Amino acid sequence: MTELEQGVCAAAGFRVAGVEAGIKRSGGLDLVLLVSDRPATGAGTFTTHRAAAAPVQVSRPRAAAGLARGVVVNAGCANAVTGARGLADATEMAAAAAAQVGVPAEEMLVCSTGKIGSYLPMDRVAKGIAEAAAGLGSSAADDAQAARAILTTDTRPKRAAERHEAGWTLGGMAKGAGMIAPNMATMLAFLTTDAVVPAARLQPALAAAVDGSFNCITVDGEPSTNDTVLVFANGASGVTPADGALEAALRSVCGRLAAAIVADGEGATKFVTVHVTGAANAAEARLAARTVADSPLVKTALFGCDANWGRVAAALGKSGAAWDLDALRIAMAGVTLLDHGVIAPGEDVEAANAALRPREVTIECDLGVGQGSASILTSDLSLGYVEVNAEYEP
Amino acid sequence: MTELEQGVCAAAGFRVAGVEAGIKRSGGLDLVLLVSDRPATGAGTFTTHRAAAAPVQVSRPRAAAGLARGVVVNAGCANAVTGARGLADATEMAAAAAAQVGVPAEEMLVCSTGKIGSYLPMDRVAKGIAEAAAGLGSSAADDAQAARAILTTDTRPKRAAERHEAGWTLGGMAKGAGMIAPNMATMLAFLTTDAVVPAARLQPALAAAVDGSFNCITVDGEPSTNDTVLVFANGASGVTPADGALEAALRSVCGRLAAAIVADGEGATKFVTVHVTGAANAAEARLAARTVADSPLVKTALFGCDANWGRVAAALGKSGAAWDLDALRIAMAGVTLLDHGVIAPGEDVEAANAALRPREVTIECDLGVGQGSASILTSDLSLGYVEVNAEYEP
Numbered sequence: 001m002t003e004l005e006q007g008v009c010a011a012a013g014f015r016v017a018g019v020e021a022g023i024k025r026s027g028g029l030d031l032v033l034l035v036s037d038r039p040a041t042g043a044g045t046f047t048t049h050r051a052a053a054a055p056v057q058v059s060r061p062r063a064a065a066g067l068a069r070g071v072v073v074n075a076g077c078a079n080a081v082t083g084a085r086g087l088a089d090a091t092e093m094a095a096a097a098a099a100q101v102g103v104p105a106e107e108m109l110v111c112s113t114g115k116i117g118s119y120l121p122m123d124r125v126a127k128g129i130a131e132a133a134a135g136l137g138s139s140a141a142d143d144a145q146a147a148r149a150i151l152t153t154d155t156r157p158k159r160a161a162e163r164h165e166a167g168w169t170l171g172g173m174a175k176g177a178g179m180i181a182p183n184m185a186t187m188l189a190f191l192t193t194d195a196v197v198p199a200a201r202l203q204p205a206l207a208a209a210v211d212g213s214f215n216c217i218t219v220d221g222e223p224s225t226n227d228t229v230l231v232f233a234n235g236a237s238g239v240t241p242a243d244g245a246l247e248a249a250l251r252s253v254c255g256r257l258a259a260a261i262v263a264d265g266e267g268a269t270k271f272v273t274v275h276v277t278g279a280a281n282a283a284e285a286r287l288a289a290r291t292v293a294d295s296p297l298v299k300t301a302l303f304g305c306d307a308n309w310g311r312v313a314a315a316l317g318k319s320g321a322a323w324d325l326d327a328l329r330i331a332m333a334g335v336t337l338l339d340h341g342v343i344a345p346g347e348d349v350e351a352a353n354a355a356l357r358p359r360e361v362t363i364e365c366d367l368g369v370g371q372g373s374a375s376i377l378t379s380d381l382s383l384g385y386v387e388v389n390a391e392y393e394p
Numbered sequence: 395m396t397e398l399e400q401g402v403c404a405a406a407g408f409r410v411a412g413v414e415a416g417i418k419r420s421g422g423l424d425l426v427l428l429v430s431d432r433p434a435t436g437a438g439t440f441t442t443h444r445a446a447a448a449p450v451q452v453s454r455p456r457a458a459a460g461l462a463r464g465v466v467v468n469a470g471c472a473n474a475v476t477g478a479r480g481l482a483d484a485t486e487m488a489a490a491a492a493a494q495v496g497v498p499a500e501e502m503l504v505c506s507t508g509k510i511g512s513y514l515p516m517d518r519v520a521k522g523i524a525e526a527a528a529g530l531g532s533s534a535a536d537d538a539q540a541a542r543a544i545l546t547t548d549t550r551p552k553r554a555a556e557r558h559e560a561g562w563t564l565g566g567m568a569k570g571a572g573m574i575a576p577n578m579a580t581m582l583a584f585l586t587t588d589a590v591v592p593a594a595r596l597q598p599a600l601a602a603a604v605d606g607s608f609n610c611i612t613v614d615g616e617p618s619t620n621d622t623v624l625v626f627a628n629g630a631s632g633v634t635p636a637d638g639a640l641e642a643a644l645r646s647v648c649g650r651l652a653a654a655i656v657a658d659g660e661g662a663t664k665f666v667t668v669h670v671t672g673a674a675n676a677a678e679a680r681l682a683a684r685t686v687a688d689s690p691l692v693k694t695a696l697f698g699c700d701a702n703w704g705r706v707a708a709a710l711g712k713s714g715a716a717w718d719l720d721a722l723r724i725a726m727a728g729v730t731l732l733d734h735g736v737i738a739p740g741e742d743v744e745a746a747n748a749a750l751r752p753r754e755v756t757i758e759c760d761l762g763v764g765q766g767s768a769s770i771l772t773s774d775l776s777l778g779y780v781e782v783n784a785e786y787e788p
Binding site: 006049050051078080081082084088089107115117118119224225267296297300304306308309310311313314316317318320322325326328337338340341343344381382383385386390 | 423477694698784
């Protein structure tokens, strides 16, 4: 397996285009069309938010059907909480894309990301789709431009790909930057492979990979209205991956994209791994880790390089996961601050404060009651986060 | 009923002292002793956090016993997650206070607030208690100084009292300022009355008042390790309040103190009322209102005077409360932005942005499915909040 820097065009037989359709008020690239040159299987995972956006409502049944030739994506408008009009707009957006590239409408998926509660400017969307269809390509420049065109508050594109020695390739791109507050149109990811993969294999493989990657950043802890991960497999390589090989590649590529999302968290100055061990089971470990990772007090302390482990303990306690206070261990940046209920002396806290200065830091918690473990990636809560979100206008 | 500006000394027969014991690293008043001159009934409500602090563990059964002569309080150290040593320290702190004022040890309660995960400096605590016991008084200055001595990140003291025409008085003081992030030692409140109130009446009256006040700010949504509300009734007025009169006074005084806590939220620039109507029932209304009030994206938008109602809708959806999207109505600062699923035009959003500039603002949501309603008070998420919490050292 060779790691590549490319995205959705790393696999053979996929073309893409990113254009400026005029949907973002701030200007810039904001519409992407991604198409397989041949029939392809498809699978998706979607938000569980009860106000799932219109494009999610359109794409979910199509992905479940197992055949998918492509997707049209816009940034700048989430088309969420837009009712019947939004649903009609999403359906029309997919139909326009399908018509432009000459594929069955029901095999064209659709995604939107951006501000919740505004309607799509359908005239601009239609013009953008036509322009994108005319400009489809599979060059490195096309691949890179598409990865930029799906972004909102992100500061950089996110791509990852892997080429397997058996002759097939998996690649993808993602957007997402709102780590602490994922209850808006937060993350999208699109994966392509030229491997031969029947839909019945693709869906469970994607679900497992997402569970171990995008679901282990704080994104789905509070589902957004638009979260979507799609994978397309067009078989252009003619190779059927060996048992476990596709699954491993999906885990790896999704993992790299998920880490890239955390690293680009809004205003983030830290890349934080919260690792919980000794929980009653894996579910409680994940719950505890996520509660720590979501705590604004823990996140502000990390921004301040303040080894305030008491806030970690308070978050663990709040999570509801079983713990044994007499066995509890908490370490920050490798420095143990609470060990079997005994509080470390002040000089250890000073050492931990210093150790928290690098960008990548860890919080380790052993709950002392079982064998469950889990890791969650997150970012800190900085002044920049508030600045980014106080007046969000995509 | 006459509203008074005093606190715990408004009622007859209570003395108080606030001193500088040297517990806060930053210096300043940090220890309070409050005592009734005569035997009194007592009641309390306490955090439901599984890591309830040592003082909570000591005070809870004593309050439940119904007889309470006073309380000793320190700020600067929460004495939470401190294990057996912390429990011994809290017990000793109460015993020292009881000995100094000559009351039974089991009738002296104890509270702590401040940083989680450090031990009390017991020598300083003992000296502070002795000094406080020597300085007990009931003057306006004593009352005011005590209200200052229980504060941590608060910027101002919080007191409220009411004198009933029947001849009895209820007063209190509170501390608390961490609105958005209440998973630390967040709020304490102490109430005194000279009314004649048996313990069997006092406890349910307090519980009901707390449910309608301190539980309607975001404080208890994520319980802290130390949250405590105590009431003492010493009967010094000789008057037994009429049916409902004590209960009304408790609701009123607790409501004023709760509002004062929100108004003093860390870094707060807004005093926000989230009002949900049309919910399936009262519990779902409260859940929906609290989810909106706790959303960092809603809170940052409020800081930016940005009428981003889509974030409100996303938070409502995340809450799990039943809604009818076709009947949903959302208004910010009195301007309707979504009405039965129809999105208001841009000029209405501009009007709402302008209307959000004052300090006191409202968010109204009608879920369109039933008769349940609830209000939650909260503050915004500002740059100041991050600054206050990035390096918290009491």
